[in-house]
Amino acid sequence: MPKVTYTSADGDVSVLEGNAGDSVMEIAVRNGVPGIVADCGGSLACSTCHVYVREDDLGLLPPLEEMEDDMLDGTTSERRANSRLSCQLTLSAEDNLHVETPESQV
Numbered sequence: 001m002p003k004v005t006y007t008s009a010d011g012d013v014s015v016l017e018g019n020a021g022d023s024v025m026e027i028a029v030r031n032g033v034p035g036i037v038a039d040c041g042g043s044l045a046c047s048t049c050h051v052y053v054r055e056d057d058l059g060l061l062p063p064l065e066e067m068e069d070d071m072l073d074g075t076t077s078e079r080r081a082n083s084r085l086s087c088q089l090t091l092s093a094e095d096n097l098h099v100e101t102p103e104s105q106v
Contacts, residue, residue, distance in 0.1 A: 024086035035101025042087035077102030
């Protein structure tokens with residue numbers, strides 16, 4: 001079963017299990033993870049599910065597509081090389097991802 005470790009900007013850690021096919025955003029919303037607003041519900045229209053993916057986990061993810069890249073330019077918190085929108089990060093059965101939520105989404 002895939003797992004996602006969410007670390008808040010304050011250092012609080014939540015480790016949650018999901019199902020293959022779930023997005024990192026869906027798991028966060030379902031479990032009330034602070035720092036993931038997800039205003040658009042995962043339709044790639046708001047950038048309020050911005051996360052920083054741990055550097056050594058980036059290779060597990062699909063490449064950044066143009067629309068996500070454009071949306072990341074509008075994030076409230078600093079965009080970094082490891083910035084992704086959690087609605088676009090779909091888990092496979094073996095995933096064990098680590099993400100950090102930024103200080104602010106809105």
